[in-house]
Amino acid sequence: MESGNMRILLQFPEGLKRYALDYAAKLEADGNEVFISASPCYGACDLCLDEARHIRADKIIHYGHYPFIKKVLDIEVEYVPFYIDISPAVIEKLLSFVKDKGFRSISLNATVQHMHQFKDIVKRLEELQVKVVYKEGHLAAEPGHLLGCEDGSHFQEGVDAIITIADGLFHATAISKVPSVPVYVFNPYDGKATLINDIIKKRLRKRRAALAAAIEAETIAILVSTKPGQFSLSFALNTKKKLASFGKKTVLLVANELSPESVGNFQGIDVFINTACPRLADDHDRFGKPVLGMDLVGELFEQLSAMAPK
Amino acid sequence: MESGNMRILLQFPEGLKRYALDYAAKLEADGNEVFISASPCYGACDLCLDEARHIRADKIIHYGHYPFIKKVLDIEVEYVPFYIDISPAVIEKLLSFVKDKGFRSISLNATVQHMHQFKDIVKRLEELQVKVVYKEGHLAAEPGHLLGCEDGSHFQEGVDAIITIADGLFHATAISKVPSVPVYVFNPYDGKATLINDIIKKRLRKRRAALAAAIEAETIAILVSTKPGQFSLSFALNTKKKLASFGKKTVLLVANELSPESVGNFQGIDVFINTACPRLADDHDRFGKPVLGMDLVGELFEQLSAMAPK
Numbered sequence: 001m002e003s004g005n006m007r008i009l010l011q012f013p014e015g016l017k018r019y020a021l022d023y024a025a026k027l028e029a030d031g032n033e034v035f036i037s038a039s040p041c042y043g044a045c046d047l048c049l050d051e052a053r054h055i056r057a058d059k060i061i062h063y064g065h066y067p068f069i070k071k072v073l074d075i076e077v078e079y080v081p082f083y084i085d086i087s088p089a090v091i092e093k094l095l096s097f098v099k100d101k102g103f104r105s106i107s108l109n110a111t112v113q114h115m116h117q118f119k120d121i122v123k124r125l126e127e128l129q130v131k132v133v134y135k136e137g138h139l140a141a142e143p144g145h146l147l148g149c150e151d152g153s154h155f156q157e158g159v160d161a162i163i164t165i166a167d168g169l170f171h172a173t174a175i176s177k178v179p180s181v182p183v184y185v186f187n188p189y190d191g192k193a194t195l196i197n198d199i200i201k202k203r204l205r206k207r208r209a210a211l212a213a214a215i216e217a218e219t220i221a222i223l224v225s226t227k228p229g230q231f232s233l234s235f236a237l238n239t240k241k242k243l244a245s246f247g248k249k250t251v252l253l254v255a256n257e258l259s260p261e262s263v264g265n266f267q268g269i270d271v272f273i274n275t276a277c278p279r280l281a282d283d284h285d286r287f288g289k290p291v292l293g294m295d296l297v298g299e300l301f302e303q304l305s306a307m308a309p310k
Numbered sequence: 311m312e313s314g315n316m317r318i319l320l321q322f323p324e325g326l327k328r329y330a331l332d333y334a335a336k337l338e339a340d341g342n343e344v345f346i347s348a349s350p351c352y353g354a355c356d357l358c359l360d361e362a363r364h365i366r367a368d369k370i371i372h373y374g375h376y377p378f379i380k381k382v383l384d385i386e387v388e389y390v391p392f393y394i395d396i397s398p399a400v401i402e403k404l405l406s407f408v409k410d411k412g413f414r415s416i417s418l419n420a421t422v423q424h425m426h427q428f429k430d431i432v433k434r435l436e437e438l439q440v441k442v443v444y445k446e447g448h449l450a451a452e453p454g455h456l457l458g459c460e461d462g463s464h465f466q467e468g469v470d471a472i473i474t475i476a477d478g479l480f481h482a483t484a485i486s487k488v489p490s491v492p493v494y495v496f497n498p499y500d501g502k503a504t505l506i507n508d509i510i511k512k513r514l515r516k517r518r519a520a521l522a523a524a525i526e527a528e529t530i531a532i533l534v535s536t537k538p539g540q541f542s543l544s545f546a547l548n549t550k551k552k553l554a555s556f557g558k559k560t561v562l563l564v565a566n567e568l569s570p571e572s573v574g575n576f577q578g579i580d581v582f583i584n585t586a587c588p589r590l591a592d593d594h595d596r597f598g599k600p601v602l603g604m605d606l607v608g609e610l611f612e613q614l615s616a617m618a619p620k
Contacts, residue, residue, distance in 0.1 A: 017575035038563035265327035
């Protein structure tokens with residue numbers, strides 16, 4: 001892929017790290033000097049810019065995700081998708097599933113690894129007279145592509161079902177309201193479909209509980225991540241200022257990786273407000289404290305306003 | 311401590327994070343804007359410069375360690391020690407221990423938290439006619455101060471015993487050879503002394519085993535940390551070049567935090583060579599692979615040279 005004398009930093013999400021050494025050897029054989037990022041990587045938002053800066057890399061190659069960070073970077077970044085084929089047998093299972101359920105119209109989406117087969121699958125479904133809709137999420141690279149941080153607002157209602165092709169339930173449960181239609185995750189390896197409406201419901205209940213806890217909280221820690229696609233400094237500073245005006249004690253915690261382990265050593269925190277990856281809020285249990293997402297901060301302020309002495 | 315309108319980033323090692331919110335509140339009351347680093351911090355070498363750069367902090371205040379990073383930084387750094395008193399009763403226990411053992415001369419050292427009482431303790435021992443020697447390690451801030459990365463080359467031999475005042479055995483076991491005299495860790499909380507010569511011996515045996523494994527290894531990963539006081543890029547690059555000349559496959563892994571978790575997802579690595587914190591090599595078991603320290607890399611090359619066809 002590269003020929004020349006570049007210093008290249010490779011970055012792989014956890015599931016692709018097992019292939020990393022082969023990619024490095026190939027690029028090295030082409031005459032490049034190659035480093036691999038050994039930090040955890042959770043998404044396209046999570047670019048290893050700090051490491052690139054330290055080793056003075058000419059370029060980052062980020063595998064397994066579509067381009068995401070749109071602002072101009074001080075270093076060249078090449079996003080290289082990594083596709084995993086869904087077998088013909090499993091595609092047949094998907095078609096049978098839709099047919100057997102009697103769905104005449106569905107909203108379809110898939111994670112990045114399967115987007116190369118997305119249009120073929122749509123075509124096969126349409127041949128069965130199933131109407132397939134797929135819109136582009138506000139963070140997605142193309143229609144039908146689902147990220148783990150999408151709120152599902154692009155999912156079409158007025159269909160018989162929403163189906164996500166994804167390995168694991170993580171991506172599809174990001175949805176920020178429970179649709180009126182069944183939501184299925186279709187596993188591209190074993191061809192099994194899982195109905196997740198109850199899981200979404202439970203997750204949203206937990207998020208509402210974090211809101212209630214934040215209203216009552218004495219001390220609120222605001223989490224700021226330095227990951228390039230998650231950095232929300234102004235939002236964090238404004239949130240702190242506003243919380244102070246409601247008499248809350250606040251503290252700003254900043255890190256690249258906001259782990260329950262390092263955050264857990266602080267004492268005197270009642271609730272976290274998370275300005276980083278929206279999915280951190282789902283790690284509620286691991287953080288040992290309620291974690292309020294950015295999406296509910298507006299509502300928090302409304303409720304605190306309503307309660308404030310006039 | 312600060313009055314003014316600075317944006318200050320506070321950093322605490324894990325054991326002091328519990329006090330962080332109080333320090334932040336105090337500095338905020340003085341009119342500063344305060345952030346706290348929520349990354350793990352393992353030492354004075356582990357300055358949160360990346361986070362400071364991201365939030366455009368005017369200053370870092372790093373608690374719990376003596377000044378360490380000597381090169382000019384692009385941001386003001388204030389190191390603030392954090393002292394923990396050893397009770398008079400426990401000091402008496404130390405004196406009794408030395409007396410009861412019949413030691414007439416000792417090499418004494420202590421971790422940073424107890425350095426404010428170090429000279430008093432020396433004086434008390436000298437009043438008992440015990441000769442106390444304490445030299446300055448090459449990384450230490452003052453004579454008698456022991457860091458977890460010191461190799462113990464400043465420990466005086468020709469005494470009856472070496473005694474380290476430290477909570478836990480971590481710091482004292484950094485020593486890179488087993489002294490001919492007994493080495494004790496004296497716990498400043500319960501006043502108990504632990505003989506650690508066998509622990510040091512075991513640790514050094516493990517390090518020698520890593521050397522043997524590196525000689526046999528097909529693929530060696532070189533670990534590079536971007537932590538400001540641990541960054542050894544040139545050493546890593548030179549090591550890679552030299553290993554290649556001996557026919558080894560090599561790969562450079564770079565991260566701020568080199569955790570066994572993220573490094574564990576790579577495949578095809580036989581041995582790690584660690585150019586970061588020397589104590590990573592002691593995490594051998596957690597890494598699941600032998601970890602060779604920088605101190606043994608020279609010996610590795612000598613042995614590979616000796617084995618190479620003439």
